[in-house]
Amino acid sequence: MLSEPVTRTQITRGQRLWLYIVVGLVMIFLVVPCLLVVPMSFSAGEYLEFPPKELSLRWYRAFLGSQEWLNALWVSVRVAVPTMIIATIVGTAAAWGLHRRTDIFATGVRGIFILPMLVPLILIAVGVFFVYAKVGLNGTIGGLILAHTMLALPFVLIAVGNGLASFDMALHEASRSLGATELRAFLSVTLPQIRISVMSGAVFAFVTSFDEVVVALFVSSGENETLTRRMFANIRDQVDPTVAAISSLLVGMVIVGMIVFLFVGRDETQEH
Amino acid sequence: MTDFAMSSSGSPGTLNAGILRRREVLERFSATALTFPGLILILLVLLVPVLWLFWLSAFDGAGDLSWANYERMGKSIYVRTFTTTFRIAIIVTVCCAFLGYPVAYLMSQSGRRLSLVILLSVLLPFWTSVLVRTYAWLVLLQRTGLINGWLQDLGLIDTPLALVHNELGTIIGMIHVMLPFMILPLYASMKAVDPSLMLAASNCGATPAQAFRQVFFPQTITGLSSGAGLIFVLCLGFFVTPVLLGGGRTYMWAMQIADNISLYGNWGAASALGVVLVVATALVLLAVQFVLRRAGGTK
Numbered sequence: 109m110l111s112e113p114v115t116r117t118q119i120t121r122g123q124r125l126w127l128y129i130v131v132g133l134v135m136i137f138l139v140v141p142c143l144l145v146v147p148m149s150f151s152a153g154e155y156l157e158f159p160p161k162e163l164s165l166r167w168y169r170a171f172l173g174s175q176e177w178l179n180a181l182w183v184s185v186r187v188a189v190p191t192m193i194i195a196t197i198v199g200t201a202a203a204w205g206l207h208r209r210t211d212i213f214a215t216g217v218r219g220i221f222i223l224p225m226l227v228p229l230i231l232i233a234v235g236v237f238f239v240y241a242k243v244g245l246n247g248t249i250g251g252l253i254l255a256h257t258m259l260a261l262p263f264v265l266i267a268v269g270n271g272l273a274s275f276d277m278a279l280h281e282a283s284r285s286l287g288a289t290e291l292r293a294f295l296s297v298t299l300p301q302i303r304i305s306v307m308s309g310a311v312f313a314f315v316t317s318f319d320e321v322v323v324a325l326f327v328s329s330g331e332n333e334t335l336t337r338r339m340f341a342n343i344r345d346q347v348d349p350t351v352a353a354i355s356s357l358l359v360g361m362v363i364v365g366m367i368v369f370l371f372v373g374r375d376e377t378q379e380h
Numbered sequence: 381m382t383d384f385a386m387s388s389s390g391s392p393g394t395l396n397a398g399i400l401r402r403r404e405v406l407e408r409f410s411a412t413a414l415t416f417p418g419l420i421l422i423l424l425v426l427l428v429p430v431l432w433l434f435w436l437s438a439f440d441g442a443g444d445l446s447w448a449n450y451e452r453m454g455k456s457i458y459v460r461t462f463t464t465t466f467r468i469a470i471i472v473t474v475c476c477a478f479l480g481y482p483v484a485y486l487m488s489q490s491g492r493r494l495s496l497v498i499l500l501s502v503l504l505p506f507w508t509s510v511l512v513r514t515y516a517w518l519v520l521l522q523r524t525g526l527i528n529g530w531l532q533d534l535g536l537i538d539t540p541l542a543l544v545h546n547e548l549g550t551i552i553g554m555i556h557v558m559l560p561f562m563i564l565p566l567y568a569s570m571k572a573v574d575p576s577l578m579l580a581a582s583n584c585g586a587t588p589a590q591a592f593r594q595v596f597f598p599q600t601i602t603g604l605s606s607g608a609g610l611i612f613v614l615c616l617g618f619f620v621t622p623v624l625l626g627g628g629r630t631y632m633w634a635m636q637i638a639d640n641i642s643l644y645g646n647w648g649a650a651s652a653l654g655v656v657l658v659v660a661t662a663l664v665l666l667a668v669q670f671v672l673r674r675a676g677g678t679k
Contacts, residue, residue, distance in 0.1 A: 131486045134479050134559075135501040141516040141556060142508045144526075148519065156519055158526050198417045205414030208407075217415050224426055228617025228661060230634035231654040234641055235429025238436075258425040261418050290410065319509040321620050322634075339511050343518065343624050352519070355512040362507045366500065 142359055149352035156349050167353035177338065177350065183328070184318055184335040186249055191256040191317035196310040198257070199264025204294065206265075207272040218265075225262045229322045232259070237326040247329045255323050260313035267312060271305025304372070311365070430658075437651035449652035458636070458653075465633040468547065468622075469615035472554045473608050479555070480562035480607065487563070488570035499567075506560035514624045517553045518544060521625075545627025553621040558614065562607035569603025570596075601675045609668030613661050633657055 121128075148156045152164035171177050202221060206214045224232070236255050237246065245251030275298065283293040299306070324334040335354070342348050440448035452458065487498040505513060520526050521544035528540040543549055573596060581591035619634040626632070633653065640650035 127482055127486055130482045131498065134483050135498065137479075137556070138505050138559060139501045141513055141520060142504050145512065145516050145519065155524075198421065202415040202418040205411045208411040213412070217419065220422060221415075221418060223422060226613070226661065226665065227426065227430060228613075228634070228654075228657050230617050230619050230637050231430060231433065231657060232426060234637060234650060234654065235433045236425060237641075238647065239425075239429040239432060254421070254425050258421050261422065265418075290407075315507065319511070321511060336509070336511055339515075340620065340624070343511065343515050351515055355509075355515055358509055358512050362504065365507065366503060 142362075145352050146356045146359060149349070149356040151349065151352075156352055167349045170350045171353045171357075174350070177335075177354070179331070180333050180335040180338040183249065183332050187252045187256060187334060188314050188317040190253045191260055192310050192314040194253070195257045195260035195264050195313040195316075196306065199261050199309060199313070200268050200306055202261070203265050203268035203272060204298075207269065221265050222262050224259050229259075233323045233326045236323060240327060246327055247332055249332055252324065252328055252332070252334070253317075255327060256317035256320055257313075259320065259323070260316040263312035263316060264309035267305050267309035268302065271302035275301050307372075430654075433647075433651040433654050436647050437655050439648055441646075441648065449648045450656075452649060453652070453656065461631050461633055461636045464547070464631060465616060468551060468554065468630070468632065469612050471551055472558055472615050473612045475551075475555050476558050476562040476611050477604060477608055480559055480566055481604070484563045484566035484570055484603075487567050488573075502560050502563050505556065506564075510557055510620050513556055514553055514621050517549065517556065517625060521549050521552065544625055545629065547626070547630045549625040549627070550622045550630045550632075553625045554615060554618060557618075557621060558611045561610050561614070562604075565607040565610075566600060566603040569600045573599045598675075602672055605668050605671040605675070609664055613664050616660055616664075617657055 144158065147160060148158050149167055150163045150165070151157050151160040152162035152166055153160070202217075206218055206221075232255075236251075240246040240251050245254070279301065280293055280298050283297040284290065288296070319336060320334075321336045321340055324337045325340060328334050328337055339351055339354060342351050437449050438445055440446040453462075483498060483502070487495045487502075490498075518525075522528070523540045523542070525543070527543060528537075531537045532540070543552075577595050577599075578591050581595045582588070586594065617634050618632065619638065622630055622632045623635060626635075634657075637650045637653045637657070640646045640653065
């Protein structure tokens with residue numbers, strides 16, 4: 109098996125064994141820290157151990173039994189869901205508009221839409237905090253939704269833009285020539301074709317908001333503290349194993365999401 | 381859109397042409413208008429706040445127009461923050477390039493199953509919250525953490541190593557956060573390399589090493605430079621990981637901005653730091669654009 113050539117230039121597996129070893133080590137580096145907290149979160153002791161000497165759901169109970177933690181989770185959901193909906197609609201509309209205009213104007217507007225990705229987050233956070241202080245939006249859910257929607261826009265725009273790039277515009281034009289209005293043609297012909305891109309844009313928008321720390325650190329407070337803000341303060345000030353339980357739940361969500369995406373992706377390729 | 385409108389409505393004539401023109405303008409306007417909600421949001425929640433900070437940076441404590449906020453940057457504490465930030469950004473970028481290149485290479489050159497496994501191992505950290513990963517590194521690296529525990533059990537060390545709450549811990553945590561941003565664009569550029577070019581190089585007598593260096597590597601420079609540029613820029617403004625893993629001793633740019641506000645309430649100083657950060661970011665991005673354009677031109 110090792111002497112089998114694996115490239116067109118006849119390099120054998122054995123000759124590039126070092127490559128497999130290096131990549132294996134980097135993969136361990138990438139994956140292990142994400143998964144390690146899961147077994148540790150079942151520790152029964154006061155501190156985290158690996159492997160845990162005794163298993164228990166103690167830290168999960170600590171999370172689910174705490175009004176503050178549950179409230180923070182609820183705030184994060186109440187921010188992330190509207191952010192996802194608004195950013196997906198606004199971002200898809202913008203991507204569609206830009207797709208139909210391919211002039212210098214479109215290039216300029218595209219540049220502006222990418223700005224939230226390029227401007228350092230800390231500066232956005234400080235600036236938003238400053239402006240929100242003037243208009244009384246600090247510590248409100250609405251203010252956080254506005255800021256997170258802005259941050260999520262470039263991801264939706266890029267995802268939907270990629271989908272549109274491989275969409276056959278003739279289909280849209282055919283439906284227009286058959287008498288459909290622009291809106292109807294978009295909703296019943298174009299949108300179903302690019303739905304996977306729109307969905308991945310929506311996932312990106314949700315995750316952008318749900319995982320966002322820096323803006324939430326400045327803008328959310330008190331009653332409307334997000335989960336990430338509470339976790340950040342907790343990790344900074346004390347290493348409380350409750351965070352391990354929450355982290356494990358979040359990692360579990362990511363893994364479930366990846367499995368779902370694998371299956372959706374496979375169904376898509378089979379259709380074509 | 382225009383072509384279609386012209387071809388589908390048969391009879392020519394000035395009246396028709398006028399209607400078509402009006403329709404075209406209307407259609408162009410409706411396409412433009414679709415971007416307005418997003419543009420307004422970005423204007424209100426990004427451009428206004430950031431430009432307002434720029435404006436603030438030009439005034440001193442007494443409210444007079446001055447360079448005071450920028451002159452302060454010559455002070456040794458600021459200079460130290462700058463050098464720390466740039467040093468960490470360079471180390472992290474270079475490490476990501478060396479660690480990411482082999483991973484992207486194997487992913488692009490191997491069969492479906494292996495490349496999927498590698499891709500999933502890159503996407504898992506990519507999708508996992510930065511806070512969760514930073515917390516995991518804290519648990520791994522701290523004085524009573526797993527790595528120190530294992531090393532002591534194996535008898536390799538007597539006293540625990542200081543792996544975290546310093547620059548080393550910050551760098552390890554940041555490499556972990558940034559590595560997917562290197563691997564994904566590299567993979568995209570490697571996937572685009574035509575494999576028959578490597579075969580051609582080998583037919584022309586190139587050794588595998590020569591073929592890699594002279595044919596393969598130059599075609600991946602676009603991916604490498606966009607990954608490196610993105611990581612460098614993200615490192616310059618990075619906040620979460622240095623705060624949690626740096627233990628207050630590793631003081632980076634973003635922390636200085638945050639502290640100027642939360643500890644001292646000095647908006648002018650924080651804004652000036654922000655302006656310099658934006659300028660540095662823009663310069664790095666322009667340099668990347670330059671490299672990309674040159675690499676694109678040689679093809």
